[in-house]
Amino acid sequence: xxxxxxxxxxxxxxxxxxxxxxxxxxxxxxxxxxxxxxxxxxxxxxxxxxxxxxxxxxxxxxxxxxxxxxxxxxxxxxxxxxxxxxxxxxxxxxxxxxxxxxxxxxxxxxxxxxxxxxxxxxxxxxxxxxxxxxxxxxxxxxxxxxxxxxxxxxxxxxxxxxxxxxxxxxxxxxxxxxxxxxxxxxxxxxxxxxxxxxxxxxxxxxxxxxxxxxxxxxxxxxxxxxxxxxxxxxxxxxxxxxxxxxxxxxxxxxxxxxxxxxxxxxxxxxxxxxxxxxxxxxxxxxxxxxxxxxxxxxxxxxxxxxxxxxxxxxxxxxxxxxxxxxxxxxxxxxxxxxxxxxxxxxx
Numbered sequence: 581x582x583x584x585x586x587x588x589x590x591x592x593x594x595x596x597x598x599x600x601x602x603x604x605x606x607x608x609x610x611x612x613x614x615x616x617x618x619x620x621x622x623x624x625x626x627x628x629x630x631x632x633x634x635x636x637x638x639x640x641x642x643x644x645x646x647x648x649x650x651x652x653x654x655x656x657x658x659x660x661x662x663x664x665x666x667x668x669x670x671x672x673x674x675x676x677x678x679x680x681x682x683x684x685x686x687x688x689x690x691x692x693x694x695x696x697x698x699x700x701x702x703x704x705x706x707x708x709x710x711x712x713x714x715x716x717x718x719x720x721x722x723x724x725x726x727x728x729x730x731x732x733x734x735x736x737x738x739x740x741x742x743x744x745x746x747x748x749x750x751x752x753x754x755x756x757x758x759x760x761x762x763x764x765x766x767x768x769x770x771x772x773x774x775x776x777x778x779x780x781x782x783x784x785x786x787x788x789x790x791x792x793x794x795x796x797x798x799x800x801x802x803x804x805x806x807x808x809x810x811x812x813x814x815x816x817x818x819x820x821x822x823x824x825x826x827x828x829x830x831x832x833x834x835x836x837x838x839x840x841x842x843x844x845x846x847x848x849x850x851x852x853x854x855x856x857x858x859x860x861x862x863x864x865x866x867x868x869x870x871x872x873x874x875x876x877x878x879x880x881x882x883x884x885x886x887x888x889x890x891x892x893x894x895x896x897x898x899x900x901x902x903x904x905x906x907x908x909x910x911x912x913x914x915x916x917x918x919x920x921x922x923x924x925x926x927x
Contacts (some may be wrong), residue, residue: 616817616821619817621817621822623818624818625818625819625899626822626825629647629649629667629668629671629674631649632647632649633645633647634648634685634687634715635718636711636714636715636718636719637714638690638707638710638711639710639714640698640700640710641699642695642698642707642711643696644687644689644715645667645693645694645695646685646686646688646715646718646719647667647685647686647687648683648684648685648719649674649683649685650677650678650681650682650683651681652683654682655683655724655727655913656683656720656724656727657682657683657684657726657727657909657913658685658686658687658712658715658716658719658720658727658728658729659673659674659684659687659729659730660687660689660730660731660738661686661689661734662730662731662732662733662735662758663689663732663835663839664692664826664835664838665689665692665732665823665826665830666688666692666693666694666826666829667686667687667688667693668693669823669826670684670898672899673902673905674686675902676902676903676906677910680906685715685719685720687715689734689737690703690707690708690711691703691830691834691837692830697834698837701833703834703837703838703840703841704841705736705841705847706740706744708733708736709737709745712737712740713741713745716750716751720750725751726750726752727752727753727912728754728755729754729757729909730754730759731758731759732757732758732759732868732869732895733759735756735757735758735759736759736760736761736842736847738754738854739756739761739847739850739854740847740850742754742851742853742854743850743852743853744850744853747855747856748855748856751856752856752857752916752917753856753859753912753913753915753916754854754856754858755858755860755861755909756858756859756861756874756877757861757897757898757905758861758862758863758866758868758895758896759873759874759877760869760873760877761846761848761851761876761880762845762848764843764845764868764869765843790835790836790839791832791836791839794828796828797828798821798824798825798828802824803817803820803821803824806823806824806827807820808867809867809868809895810823810867810868810894810895811823811894811896812863812865812866812892812900813865813892814900815894815896819896819899819900822899851877851880854881855882855883856883858883858884858885859885859887859908859909860874860878860884860887861874861888861897861908862874862875862889862897863889863890863893863894863895863896863897863900863901864889864890864891864892864893865892865893865894866894866895868895869895871889874887874889875887885912888904888908890904
């Protein structure tokens with residue numbers, strides 16, 4: 581029989597050290613999860629929204645999940661969330677809009693949340709634009725118009741939709757929140773001075789289209805990275821953990837395919853189609869789509885309704901500043917209604 585390898589004192593010490601590190605890691609993870617479970621913000625944000633489900637089928641056959649909230653006969657606000665999010669992302673804003681008497685319809689982007697994966701794995705902006713059209717057709721009563729609001733990729737979807745549709749037939753106003761219309765890597769503050777070197781198409785595709793599975797559990801390290809990349813300094817641990825769960829749950833292939841679509845994004849010609857009053861909202865600490873993106877969009881709009889730069893706010897304004905965002909939308913909706921009433925009163 582071959583002799584068994586002898587365990588030296590050095591090897592045994594290394595094994596013991598590795599075991600101790602692993603045990604400490606498990607204990608740290610348990611403490612972290614226990615803390616999250618007791619976090620009041622995380623608990624509040626994680627509660628089911630209990631909207632009325634709406635089944636929507638997009639032009640290419642992709643099945644979309646939408647939910648309606650608030651009074652059925654009220655004015656409709658359509659909410660389109662961002663990349664790696666889901667409709668529950670809008671929970672704090674939905675609550676405030678309902679309190680203001682609005683009917684809210686939110687939907688999961690294709691491949692996200694409870695929506696089905698894209699037919700033919702097509703996550704191009706043209707398909708996201710068709711999804712906006714499909715939800716509006718399914719959710720807004722014929723002859724009425726909605727206020728369309730998008731966050732990040734959701735806002736890009738609205739702009740892409742505007743480039744191919746008569747917006748004023750379906751919408752009375754729009755809001756673009758924490759978004760950009762091109763140069764997402766070069767215009768990001770996330771990578772510092774490296775950003776301008778990473779704007780090569782292949783590098784942009786590699787960065788945004790990174791498709792490796794994420795670690796399937798929360799940790800202090802992952803939360804610190806997400807906080808740095810996506811949130812402002814006043815975001816709570818519950819805010820960060822709530823989004824982190826969405827990011828983890830987003831299928832890796834969907835995350836990567838959307839990232840590839842964003843890597844060569846150029847919607848500057850489509851923005852001319854947003855012919856309704858359009859509000860732009862940015863966060864002054866947004867590293868992903870810094871305020872300069874918002875300023876460029878506001879300057880390019882045919883019917884700008886203002887630019888709001890929220891202080892101490894990162895990329896996640898609907899989570900970080902739902903009250904301020906709801907107030908701004910309320911003013912936008914009231915302004916659009918007054919304009920419509922004045923136009924109707926003219927002979």
